[in-house]
Structure formats: structure tokens, C-alpha cells
Amino acid sequence: MLSAVSGLTLALVGLLLSFLFAVRISENGMSAVLTSASLPLFFGALAIGTLGSRLGHHHGSATTHGILQATARRRAGAEILASVRIFCLHYMAYTLVSGLVLFIFATVKGGAAAAFSAPLWLPNAAGWAYGIGHLSSVSNATSQGTDSMTLFDLPWWAALLLILLAIAIAFVASIAWAAARASYRQREGWMSWAILPAIFLLGGLLITLFTSVVFGVRGGALSFSGTLALALWTPLIMGLWGAAIEVSGRYLAPVAVPFLPAIIHRWFSGPTATADSAVAGTDTGRQVEEVPGSGGRETKPLTAHAKKRLRIGTAIAGIVIVLIVAATVAFNILSATTYGPQAHVEKYLKALEEGDASAAVALHDPNVTSEERLLLDDGIFGAAQNRITDHEIRDVEFSGELATVTAEVTQDAKRVPLTFTLEKAERTALFFHNWTVTRGTSWTLPIQMPEGVDLVTVNGVDVELSQQLGQQAPGAFSLPVLPGDYVLTPPEGTKYVTLGEEQTITVSADPASSVGEGALFQRSMTDAVTEDAVAQAREFLQTCADSTEAAPEGCPNRAFTFGDDEDYRNFSWSITQEPEFEVSENWDGSLALYVTEGEMTATYERNTQWQDDEPAEWEPEEDTASLYFSAAVQIDGDQLTLSFKD
Numbered sequence: 001m002l003s004a005v006s007g008l009t010l011a012l013v014g015l016l017l018s019f020l021f022a023v024r025i026s027e028n029g030m031s032a033v034l035t036s037a038s039l040p041l042f043f044g045a046l047a048i049g050t051l052g053s054r055l056g057h058h059h060g061s062a063t064t065h066g067i068l069q070a071t072a073r074r075r076a077g078a079e080i081l082a083s084v085r086i087f088c089l090h091y092m093a094y095t096l097v098s099g100l101v102l103f104i105f106a107t108v109k110g111g112a113a114a115a116f117s118a119p120l121w122l123p124n125a126a127g128w129a130y131g132i133g134h135l136s137s138v139s140n141a142t143s144q145g146t147d148s149m150t151l152f153d154l155p156w157w158a159a160l161l162l163i164l165l166a167i168a169i170a171f172v173a174s175i176a177w178a179a180a181r182a183s184y185r186q187r188e189g190w191m192s193w194a195i196l197p198a199i200f201l202l203g204g205l206l207i208t209l210f211t212s213v214v215f216g217v218r219g220g221a222l223s224f225s226g227t228l229a230l231a232l233w234t235p236l237i238m239g240l241w242g243a244a245i246e247v248s249g250r251y252l253a254p255v256a257v258p259f260l261p262a263i264i265h266r267w268f269s270g271p272t273a274t275a276d277s278a279v280a281g282t283d284t285g286r287q288v289e290e291v292p293g294s295g296g297r298e299t300k301p302l303t304a305h306a307k308k309r310l311r312i313g314t315a316i317a318g319i320v321i322v323l324i325v326a327a328t329v330a331f332n333i334l335s336a337t338t339y340g341p342q343a344h345v346e347k348y349l350k351a352l353e354e355g356d357a358s359a360a361v362a363l364h365d366p367n368v369t370s371e372e373r374l375l376l377d378d379g380i381f382g383a384a385q386n387r388i389t390d391h392e393i394r395d396v397e398f399s400g401e402l403a404t405v406t407a408e409v410t411q412d413a414k415r416v417p418l419t420f421t422l423e424k425a426e427r428t429a430l431f432f433h434n435w436t437v438t439r440g441t442s443w444t445l446p447i448q449m450p451e452g453v454d455l456v457t458v459n460g461v462d463v464e465l466s467q468q469l470g471q472q473a474p475g476a477f478s479l480p481v482l483p484g485d486y487v488l489t490p491p492e493g494t495k496y497v498t499l500g501e502e503q504t505i506t507v508s509a510d511p512a513s514s515v516g517e518g519a520l521f522q523r524s525m526t527d528a529v530t531e532d533a534v535a536q537a538r539e540f541l542q543t544c545a546d547s548t549e550a551a552p553e554g555c556p557n558r559a560f561t562f563g564d565d566e567d568y569r570n571f572s573w574s575i576t577q578e579p580e581f582e583v584s585e586n587w588d589g590s591l592a593l594y595v596t597e598g599e600m601t602a603t604y605e606r607n608t609q610w611q612d613d614e615p616a617e618w619e620p621e622e623d624t625a626s627l628y629f630s631a632a633v634q635i636d637g638d639q640l641t642l643s644f645k646d
Contacts, residue, residue, distance in 0.1 A: 082180035099126035127211035142226030174248035200242025204235035339432035341403035355382035383459040384484030446518030591633035598627030
């Protein structure tokens with residue numbers, strides 16, 4: 001009954017402290033609560049308190065029994081107490097180092113606010129670091145899903161440092177455990193192997209319970225809650241670490257025990273173990289020779305067989321440690337450099353730097369048809385100038401099966417941030433996940449060609465534009481590309497028609513930048529059109545001027561006559577005012593030559609005698625004709641013709 005009361009008291013005190021030290025934030029109509037109070041904490045503390053109280057009462061009742069029974073119970077109590085001390089040493093040493101690193105990091109990133117609030121968050125964070133460093137994980141469970149963080153989600157160097165720290169502190173703990181075992185008569189049988197792993201398992205359970213955090217956010221349309229805690233299998237992991245320390249304490253650590261200061265021996269053995277040794281010596285009639293200042297029995301020299309076992313055990317343990325470290329390093333290096341989301345993005349950005357379009361498309365597919373991939377060509381992109389020249393991964397965030405990678409690239413001395421969202425794909429090499437880009441930055445290059453023209457040269461490579469591409473207008477194309485400079489050269493024109501000069505379009509890596517209208521090519525007439533059209537028009541006018549008729553057929557010059565044609569003779573035409581010539585394009589795209597402001601003068605003789613029976617009287621006269629006419633200009637390859645209208 002008293003044990004149950006003690007357990008209930010411990011559980012209530014734990015809940016009370018959790019409520020007292022809960023973090024509550026309220027601002028702008030929103031509230032957030034962080035607390036460790038939870039049902040697992042209550043029932044876990046209840047069970048542990050009840051069991052601990054029961055064991056304490058049972059151990060205390062041993063004083064009413066015989067001396068031998070009391071001695072055995074004291075020996076067991078001393079061994080359990082020493083195991084608890086070992087676990088406390090192990091936990092405090094690891095969390096002291098990791099907590100200091102976390103505090104410094106948080107202070108650098110968060111400033112004074114993070115430093116002064118450390119008492120609220122640092123104990124939990126150090127406990128989580130303890131679990132992660134010993135190959136457990138921290139889980140974040142909300143209504144939206146569950147996410148977790150393990151040692152292998154960290155950068156490879158951080159994971160390596162944490163695992164090396166765990167191994168080093170575990171070995172130190174095994175030395176302390178060997179020193180404690182040397183201070184009292186050791187329990188025989190399998191129980192002697194089970195005590196330390198059991199204490200570590202129980203300690204892992206306590207850490208899991210007391211570092212759990214329950215959080216909730218409420219305000220407006222936003223409302224969610226969840227838990228942040230070590231994985232449920234953390235106690236099992238810590239039990240395995242306790243077993244490893246037990247093995248090391250038996251086969252590796254005894255070599256270092258004789259070199260420990262006497263105060264270390266006394267701290268781990270405790271007064272109970274010393275008294276137990278004295279009583280045990282009296283009961284069995286054996287004298288135990290004390291080593292001055294050691295507080296325990298004299299360590300017997302190792303036999304040849306024991307030394308051989310020690311060497312073999314040391315070698316095996318060393319090989320195991322080396323293999324664990326090597327496997328951890330290899331796994332993290334491969335995860336970061338070959339199989340992780342960061343590595344996937346780095347390979348993609350490296351392909352952009354090297355002009356490897358095929359590799360870039362394989363790593364980040366633009367999800368367009370084959371016809372639209374015309375410019376995603378190694379020859380085109382490899383020849384592009386002003387590609388990105390450097391990159392740096394700034395941040396990697398994980399959320400379930402997704403990862404968000406933030407990178408920064410340099411193009412033309414300007415640094416540009418890019419963000420990629422990746423999703424886990426099937427496993428490769430048995431252990432590693434492949435990643436695929438589900439959302440990232442894409443770039444396009446608009447090209448406008450005259451209708452009927454489907455060939456353009458891009459960075460020295462001829463590209464035939466298919467009319468089946470998704471066009472916004474006739475001759476308008478928008479093709480996916482990669483960041484860089486693209487030199488577009490139109491097909492070579494003719495004597496009379498040109499599509500313009502080559503154009504260089506810079507596709508910026510910055511998603512906020514725009515290439516505007518892109519490359520715009522339009523048909524335009526060369527100067528030869530006007531020159532040849534004017535020359536033909538002059539020939540035509542000269543032909544008309546050479547006529548001896550009053551109204552040459554098909555010509556714009558006509559003299560004013562009336563009456564009989566027999567009353568006019570000796571017509572002679574001359575161009576008295578040179579006309580103006582202009583070639584222009586009509587609304588329907590056709591070309592025309594317009595002739596204006598010109599004059600031709602006709603000189604002739606007219607019969608002024610109106611009586612038919614009288615001799616003719618010829619008098620000289622002249623007439624002026626204005627030149628206003630047009631002619632259709634027709635071009636066929638290198639042939640230009642004019643069609644004059646009557």
C-alpha cells in the first residue's frame with residue numbers, strides 16, 4: 001500500500017512540475033502551449049515509483065533476517081546502486097557535451113533570447129540528442145502525419161562525431177563499471193550479466209517519458225496539436241548499449257582499472273559494498289587483503305589463460321568498433337554524396353555548371369513532350385556561355401517522405417536562391433533511398449518565327465521547329481531550356497528578304513527574372529528591293545517616254561486630245577520632273593511600288609484648220625501629264641518583277 005502511495009505521489013509531482021514549467025505563448029489571437037504532461041508520463045512515473053518503493057522496502061526488511069541473507073541483499077543492492085551510478089555517469093557525460101554544443105549553436109543562431117530560455121528547452125533537447133546519438137530517433141506526431149529524425153538524417157560529419165562520442169563515453173562507463181565490480185564480491189550466473197542492461201533499459205524508459213513534449217497551437221483557422229518524443233523503442237536500444245558496456249567492462253576495461261584514482265574506486269563501490277566485503281570475509285573464513293587507499297580487495301594477477309582471453313576480447317571489440325565507425329562513416333558519406341536529397345540536387349546543379357543537359361534532365365525532368373525538348377541538348381547547352389559557375393546547399397528540411405533543399409547558385413557574379421522539393425523513391429543498394437524532384441525551378445525561351453519558317457540555329461546547332469508544338473500563335477514557340485546564353489541565328493535570307501541578325505538571349509537562373517519576348521524574328525525587305533524596283537520603274541517610264549503616241553498603251557502618260565486623230569502628229573514625250581519612288585507593305589503583306597510627284601511633257605503638232613476643204617494648218621503644242629501610279633512587287637527567290645496597273 002505504501003509503495004502504491006509513493007508511486008502515485010511521484011506521478012502527481014511529475015505532472016505538477018510539468019504544468020508549472022509549461023511554456024505558454026499568446027500573441028495576435030493565437031496561443032501555443034508546450035508541456036511534458038501526458039498520460040505516459042503519469043503512468044510511467046506511477047509504475048517506476050511503486051516498483052522502486054517496493055524494492056526499497058524489501059531491501060530494508062533484510063535487516064531482520066540472518067546475517068548471510070542480509071549480506072546477500074546488501075550485495076545485490078550495492079550492485080544495483082553501482083549500475084545506477086554508471087547509467088547516471090553515462091547520461092550526464094553525454095548530455096553535458098551535447099548540451100553545451102546545442103547551447104552554443106542556439107545562442108549563435110537565436111541570440112540572447114535562446115540563451116536565456118535555455119533552462120526551458122535545453123534539458124529536453126539534450127535528452128533527444130542522447131537518444132539520437134545512441135541510434136534511436138525523435139518522432140514528431142501530429143494530425144497531419146508523423147515525421148522522425150535519426151542520426152543518419154544529420155550531415156555525415158555530425159553523425160560521425162555523435163557516434164564516436166557515444167562509443168568513447170560507453171568505454172569510459174565500462175571502465176567505471178569494472179572498477180565498481182572489483183569492489184565487491186560479484187554475483188554469479190546470468191543475473192550478473194543482466195543487471196546493467198536492465199538499468200540502462202529502465203533509464204531509457206525514464207528519459208523517453210520525461211523528455212516527451214506535448215504541444216498545441218490554436219487561433220483562427222489554424223489549430224493543431226502533437227507530440228515530440230524519443231521513439232518507443234529507445235529503452236531497448238539503451239538496453240543493448242548497457243549490454244555492450246557490460247561486455248566491455250569484463251573484457252576490455254579491466255586493463256585500465258588499476259590506473260584509476262582511489263577516489264573513483266570508492267565512489268563507485270560505496271560504503272555498502274565495502275561493508276559487504278568485510279562481512280563476506282568474516283562469514284566464509286577467508287581473509288581479504290586490502291590495498292591501502294583502494295577501499296576494496298587486491299586485484300589478483302591475470303593468469304595466462306585470462307590474458308589470452310583479454311587479448312582476444314580486446315581485438316574483437318576493437319574490430320567491432322572499427323567496423324561500426326567505418327559502416328557509419330560509409331553510410332553517411334553515401335547518403336550525403338550519392339543517395340541523399342542534398343546529393344541529388346548537387347548533382348543537378350553540377351550538371352548545370354558543366355553544361356551536361358542530359359544529366360540535368362535525368363535528375364530533374366521538365367515533364368514536357370519529346371518535341372518540346374529540342375533545346376535540352378548537350379550540344380546546345382554545352383556551348384552556352386554564362387552558365388551558373390558555383391553552387392552551395394544552404395538548407396535541407398525533411399517532412400515525412402518529402403525533403404526541401406534550398407540552394408544558392410552563382411551566375412554572372414550574382415547569387416540566386418533556388419528551392420527544390422524532392423520525394424523518396426524506391427530503395428537502391430538495399431539500404432538507400434532514391435530521390436526524385438517533384439517541384440523545382442524551370443526555365444523557358446520564347447521564340448517567334450515568321451509563319452512558314454521552321455528552322456533556326458541555336459548555339460551552332462540547327463533546330464527544326466515542329467509545327468505540332470504547343471503554340472500560342474502561328475510561329476510562336478516556348479521551349480524549356482537551362483540557365484545560360486543562347487545565340488539564335490535565323491535562316492539565311494535571299495537577295496530581297498532577310499529575317500534579321502542573330503540574337504543572344506540570356507536565360508537567368510533567377511526565377512523572378514524574365515527573358516521578355518525572347519527571340520523575335522520577322523521578315524524584312526533588303527535595300528535591293530527598292531533599288532531593283534525603282535530601276536525597273538525607270539525603265540518602264542523611259543519606254544513610255546520613247547513612245548510617239550498620245551496615249552501609249554499601258555503607260556501612265558496621256559496627252560489631252562479631242563476630235564480626229566488625223567489632226568495630231570509628231571508626238572514626242574520627255575520626263576520633265578523625276579518622280580518619287582517608294583516600296584511599302586500593304587495590310588495583307590503584299591508589296592507595292594508607289595510613284596508620285598513626277599511629270600512627263602508631250603510636244604506635238606495640231607491642225608488648227610477646221611474646214612476639211614482647206615489646207616491643214618499645223619501649229620506646235622505641248623501637254624503635261626502627272627505621274628501618279630503604283631505597281632505590284634512580286635518576289636520569287638532572287639527574282640523581282642513589277643506588275644503595272646493601267
